Amino acid sequence: MDVVEVTGGGRENLVPGTPLLEVEDLHIEFHTQDGVAKAVNGVSYSVAAGETLAVLGESGSGKSVTAQAVMGILDMPPGKITAGRILFRGEDMLTMSPKLRRTVRGRRIAMIFQDALSALNPVLSVGYQLGEMFRVHQGLSRAEARAKAVELMERVRIPAAKQRVGDFPHQFSGGMRQRIMIAMALALEPDLIIADEPTTALDVTVQAQVMDLLAELQSEFNMGLILITHDLGVVADVADKIAVMYAGRIVETAPVHELYARPAHPYTRGLLDSIPRLDQKGQDLHAIKGLPPNLLSIPQGCAFNPRCDRVRDVCLTELPPLVPVADEEGAELPGRRSACHYWRETLHG
Amino acid sequence: MGSYVLRRVLQMIPVFFGTTLLIFVMVYTLPGDPVTALFGEKAADPAVVASIKHKYFLDQPLWKQYLHYMGNLFQGDFGTSFTGRPVSDIMAGAFPVTIRLALLAFVFEMILGLALGMLSGLRRGSVQDTLVLVLTLMVISIPVFVLAYIAQTVFATNLGWVTPTVQDSYDLSQLVLPAVVLGSLSLAYVARLTRTSIGENLRADYMRTAVAKGLPRRTIVLRHLLRNSLIPVITFLGTDLGALMGGAIVTEGIFNVQGIGNVLYRAINTKEGPTVVGIVTVLVIIYLVASLLVDLLYAVLDPRIRYA
Numbered sequence: 001m002d003v004v005e006v007t008g009g010g011r012e013n014l015v016p017g018t019p020l021l022e023v024e025d026l027h028i029e030f031h032t033q034d035g036v037a038k039a040v041n042g043v044s045y046s047v048a049a050g051e052t053l054a055v056l057g058e059s060g061s062g063k064s065v066t067a068q069a070v071m072g073i074l075d076m077p078p079g080k081i082t083a084g085r086i087l088f089r090g091e092d093m094l095t096m097s098p099k100l101r102r103t104v105r106g107r108r109i110a111m112i113f114q115d116a117l118s119a120l121n122p123v124l125s126v127g128y129q130l131g132e133m134f135r136v137h138q139g140l141s142r143a144e145a146r147a148k149a150v151e152l153m154e155r156v157r158i159p160a161a162k163q164r165v166g167d168f169p170h171q172f173s174g175g176m177r178q179r180i181m182i183a184m185a186l187a188l189e190p191d192l193i194i195a196d197e198p199t200t201a202l203d204v205t206v207q208a209q210v211m212d213l214l215a216e217l218q219s220e221f222n223m224g225l226i227l228i229t230h231d232l233g234v235v236a237d238v239a240d241k242i243a244v245m246y247a248g249r250i251v252e253t254a255p256v257h258e259l260y261a262r263p264a265h266p267y268t269r270g271l272l273d274s275i276p277r278l279d280q281k282g283q284d285l286h287a288i289k290g291l292p293p294n295l296l297s298i299p300q301g302c303a304f305n306p307r308c309d310r311v312r313d314v315c316l317t318e319l320p321p322l323v324p325v326a327d328e329e330g331a332e333l334p335g336r337r338s339a340c341h342y343w344r345e346t347l348h349g
Numbered sequence: 350m351g352s353y354v355l356r357r358v359l360q361m362i363p364v365f366f367g368t369t370l371l372i373f374v375m376v377y378t379l380p381g382d383p384v385t386a387l388f389g390e391k392a393a394d395p396a397v398v399a400s401i402k403h404k405y406f407l408d409q410p411l412w413k414q415y416l417h418y419m420g421n422l423f424q425g426d427f428g429t430s431f432t433g434r435p436v437s438d439i440m441a442g443a444f445p446v447t448i449r450l451a452l453l454a455f456v457f458e459m460i461l462g463l464a465l466g467m468l469s470g471l472r473r474g475s476v477q478d479t480l481v482l483v484l485t486l487m488v489i490s491i492p493v494f495v496l497a498y499i500a501q502t503v504f505a506t507n508l509g510w511v512t513p514t515v516q517d518s519y520d521l522s523q524l525v526l527p528a529v530v531l532g533s534l535s536l537a538y539v540a541r542l543t544r545t546s547i548g549e550n551l552r553a554d555y556m557r558t559a560v561a562k563g564l565p566r567r568t569i570v571l572r573h574l575l576r577n578s579l580i581p582v583i584t585f586l587g588t589d590l591g592a593l594m595g596g597a598i599v600t601e602g603i604f605n606v607q608g609i610g611n612v613l614y615r616a617i618n619t620k621e622g623p624t625v626v627g628i629v630t631v632l633v634i635i636y637l638v639a640s641l642l643v644d645l646l647y648a649v650l651d652p653r654i655r656y657a
Contacts, residue, residue, distance in 0.1 A: 071561055072560075073557050073560045073561050102563050102565070103563065104563070105560070105561060105562070105563035106561065106562040106563030106564070107563055110561070110562075111558075111561045113554065113557070113558060113561075115554065118553065118554035118555065119554045119555055119557070119558045120555060120558065121555040121558070121559070121573050121576075121577070122555070122577070122651070122652070122653060123576050123577055123580075123650065123651055123652060124572070124573070124576070125652075132562065132564065132568075132572075133562060136562075136563070136564050136565065136568060137563065168652040168653070170652070170653050184558075184562070
């Protein structure tokens with residue numbers, strides 16, 4: 001088979017901290033019968049090798065759509081990338097030939113999906129589905145691929161991997177299935193893994209195991225990881241930095257612990273306040289009032305304005321840019337940005 | 350798997366007895382006396398009639414007749430027709446013809462039906478998709494005898510490629526046109542079923558996974574999409590094989606194919622009880638075996654069924 005290589009060698013050649021993936025000003029629309037839904041409106045983020053970026057947001061915030069665009073699995077049509085660049089090791093994947101793009105998928109960037117039961121093919125054995133990576137991308141024989149599949153299953157700690165390699169997805173428990181998804185993503189030791197709500201469909205106890213496994217393998221292989229989630233609890237332990245999305249825009253970015261300690265956007269604050277806490281037992285839960293915006297008609301100005309308790313006139317007319325934020329002395333906080341006209345009040349007040 | 354097969358085989362027993370009893374009752378309660386009819390215009394000698402009736406057990410109550418028939422059947426004896434020819438003989442002449450006709454029709458509907466279904470299913474909303482939808486709708490709406498006469502007019506009368514009716518039922522090439530007509534309705538269903546099934550599976554999550562794995566499109570379609578999409582189609586095809594054998598009466602009649610359908614039609618007209626019951630019994634067995642095979646095949650294709 002012909003092997004088309006993307007520039008750059010293995011991960012070892014990478015300067016630490018150099019972005020592996022850069023998304024620049026990405027715009028994505030969906031053309032529906034009711035009109036044009038603006039799902040992503042100028043999203044930029046970057047991930048370096050060994051780094052974990054958590055993308056946080058409600059459903060419809062554009063977090064998954066952005067990831068699908070990066071992966072090249074966006075349904076087009078109805079989806080359409082109207083502007084922006086997606087650079088992988090400095091090369092724009094949106095202008096790459098489909099053939100070259102396909103060699104990036106699975107081999108350099110892999111994806112873990114939310115619901116492993118539906119994301120795995122029901123009629124093919126897990127061994128086949130894992131081995132397929134090696135057979136297609138590396139031209140291994142059926143037997144070699146099967147041996148590799150067993151290795152992978154052992155790597156993600158599936159008990160009795162040798163006996164279970166011929167089993168089908170429905171014969172595994174939810175946690176084991178998600179491990180198989182992880183194994184599949186890891187198969188070719190990609191540079192970057194995108195995990196789209198990897199633990200949402202799992203029991204809480206299994207969630208922690210799967211997250212730990214993912215984090216461990218990530219540091220072992222020094223991979224970049226984009227963790228898409230709506231669950232603040234999942235993020236805290238594993239992420240380095242967080243991007244909070246709302247209505248197709250990033251509204252705040254911050255190193256993970258700083259974001260938890262002092263959010264710089266009312267939406268982030270609302271999200272943090274809505275986590276049920278044991279020390280507030282018996283009190284009403286805080287919820288952000290209202291509903292996420294309809295993407296067919298995103299509000300003028302700041303998209304969060306109908307739900308914000310600090311809303312002022314300027315919020316209704318002017319779109320707040322994502323700007324660096326500073327501490328009380330005016331020193332810029334590294335990695336911190338907010339898209340709120342009144343980020344100072346939110347951060348310091 | 351073993352207990353599943355056993356259960357399915359056991360289920361066949363009551364179905365077999367139920368259907369044969371039903372057809373037995375229906376044939377023997379038909380108005381008119383087949384033995385008297387044998388004499389045509391001539392007056393029947395009551396003694397001869399009585400002796401023939403005795404010979405064929407027709408003087409016995411129905412339940413005794415049924416038990417007697419079943420008893421013989423399990424010894425491989427399908428009885429004797431009123432003309433004195435063993436029913437097994439009659440069937441041995443006609444079944445090979447029908448089996449060939451049915452298999453030809455089956456191959457035709459399977460290959461073309463799947464091809465058309467994939468063509469339209471993979472390119473929804475395209476010109477070829479619309480074309481397939483319109484054509485199959487036409488085939489489904491037109492009764493088979495109309496289709497048969499159109500085929501005769503076009504291919505025999507106008508183009509002269511074939512003779513309007515089949516001269517030698519054992520000649521495979523002459524069976525092609527009847528087979529196409531016979532298989533056309535199922536072809537339309539196969540095409541539409543394939544199209545729908547592909548459409549559903551195209552949107553499935555595992556397809557997105559396959560793309561994300563960086564697999565070539567050919568692998569995605571052949572290995573992942575078709576493997577899943579064809580499960581309902583194969584189920585349909587399997588049961589249809591049985592239906593093609595029994596459902597060829599009209600087609601065989603129009604094209605003068607000397608198969609089971611023609612024999613059955615004549616036997617019903619002359620109230621040839623033993624022949625009708627014999628043929629229908631065999632058809633029932635074919636149906637049962639075909640559906641058993643389909644169920645087993647289904648379990649092979651879809652691992653989720655296997656341990657149910």
